Amino acid sequence: MMPREKPYIKSNRQEIPAFAGMTSDAQPVTGNRQPVTVRVAVVGGGPAGMAAVGALAAMHIGVDWYEKEDRVGGKLNNYHQLFPDRVPASEAFGQLVKGTYHNHIDRHLGKAITSVGVNAGRISLNGKDHKIGEADAVILATGFDFFDARHKEEFGYGIYKHVITSADLETVFADGDKLLNVNGSAPASVAFVHCVGSRDEQVGVSYCSRLCCITGIKQAIQIRREYRETRVYNFYIDMRAFGRGYEELYREAQENHGVRFIRGRVSEASEDEQGRIRVKAEDTLMSRPIKLTVDWLVLLIGMSPSCSAVLSGKGEREKSFTNAENPLTGSAVKGQPGVFLAGCCAGPMSIPESVASGRSAAVQAAEYLNKKNGNSE
């Protein structure tokens, strides 16, 4: 993944060489290479893909692993610390990637799969204008795309310098950059806008992205840890802190870090003469309009679908996540026997959920191959 552009933030980032373990000759490979008769393709190298590959390797199933970037890791590569326990993203990456160093795994970096064709039990994986590979089963783990905040023009992303997204802020933290105000000192105030590109008919997105509330809590705390004097406000519609330890982190943000949570959607942002950001909203619990000027406005962007295009082979982006045939019991894709979904390409989920989903897809693929090859009991 390319480092995101942040022309206005002074960067301390050292050029990080591609993860050393990723070149095929530098890996501490485990497991004997046995003659394998079936091969599974895993498309996508994020947390879900890494988990699926690790599980398949542990079952001694041969894997062709495709990743469009020049390194695996997915979104994890640009994160700082993970909620709710503040585990460094690099540590989580290390744990997940460890399981993928195995003799039965062939990595294909820089390979984007644009369509998948199922034909008489064999599945072909195709690039833009040529076939890239073949497999007996495929796990799609193509993840999600960050919502493009420029579509919400009223918040001024890409127009005002001091409006950034939660994804930008993660890289600021991860790179050890400073979040300074226009005069080069610590910011006096920062506001977060929840539900940007989620739950919003104006941009055709009806679903909740599930993780932006807790991301907002995590990042608000991080700002308060780095800048003790900075006032932090979170403007939410509904607080959705659903996971293990999330509600506790919400409370910690209030009690220990003095983050102010205001129930009301920000309706618009504008820039004042000094380049600070003026915010308009309503405190719906007080029934009174709000005006606030902040040094940084952070948009908690939602997750947009990324893999329906791969599935349909149309190369078009559809505004929906891919549905499993029977989401209650598994992640097989309807009408595409042998194709399974893992991670955020099936809908917004956290990293532990994506990992569980990747492992589950690996088991489903193994079951499918067993049955197909007549090994079922």
Place this chain on the structure above:
Amino acid sequence: MKTKFGFDIHDNRQIDLDLEDTRFADEVAVVVKSWKACMKCGACVGTCPVGKGVLNLTGINYQPALTTCLMCGKCLLVCPRGINTRHLILEVMNKYREYGKAV
């Protein structure tokens, strides 16, 4: 109101759902169905040049405020539930007239 005992008497602040009459709202919702989808997020109020927004205008108790609406449509542009707010405000005004109330 000041009493001679020195107490203030206010309107009852409690919302008594037991006595709620939803007929007016239901009638408006027949015409502007999306009204029911309002999640009370307040974006319309935040953006309203006269500080009202549909949220404050369309409750039956807020009737006098209707006259301050400029029909500018800003609330329509920000509503995350895609409610046709201008249509809604007009319909509420119509209903008031029907009910013989001044707008």
